[in-house]
Amino acid sequence: MPGRKPLPTAVHDRNRNPGKRSRNKSEPSAGKDVKKPEGLDKEASALWDDAVEWLKSMGVLDAADQVEIEMMCRIYSEWKDCLAIIEKEGRICESFDDREQLVLKTHPAVRQASDASKRLKSILSDFGMNPVARVPLGSKESKKKNRVLELIQASPRG
Secondary structure, three states, rough: OOOOOEEEHHHHHOOOOOOOOOOOOOOOOOOOOOOOOOOOHHHHHHHHHHHHHHHHHHHHOHHHHHHHHHHHHHHHHHHHHHHHHHHHHEEEEEEEEOOOOOEEEOHHHHHHHHHHHHHHHHHHHHHHHHHHHHHHHHHHHOOOOHHHHHHHHOOOOO
16 A cells, blocks of 8 residues: 555544544454563563553554564564674674685674564554654653663664
8 A cells, every 4th residue: 555554543642633634433453452472582571561561651552463562572582682693703704615715704693683673673663663653653652761762772774
């Protein structure tokens, strides 16, 4: 669908609908709270707690988002793991070609971190958790310091 992504009705309500556009009267809502999935590691679990709190305060959290929130948390953990490997082993690794000559290559974790970063940014944008996506939200809660905002600010460009 070309053009801007539609904003949730809760966002329009909070912003007092400055463009006077008609509201979606049939917006689906599961109306249930999300349940933290089992098996999240420490990083993913901490992000889950912060993200759920932040989304609740924005009025856009829904049980239908459970899987996407879990995906966001797992991708975040994957990204952090890749950064730890890069920090420990460096961005360049040694390898041997078919003639057994030493070749310097970009560490595979660099590409994995970049891929995870792109996937994470996409999901963050869907939830209004990046600076550009927050502009139309006008959320006062976005000014609060929390791990979600720190994640956005620390995310490498790419």
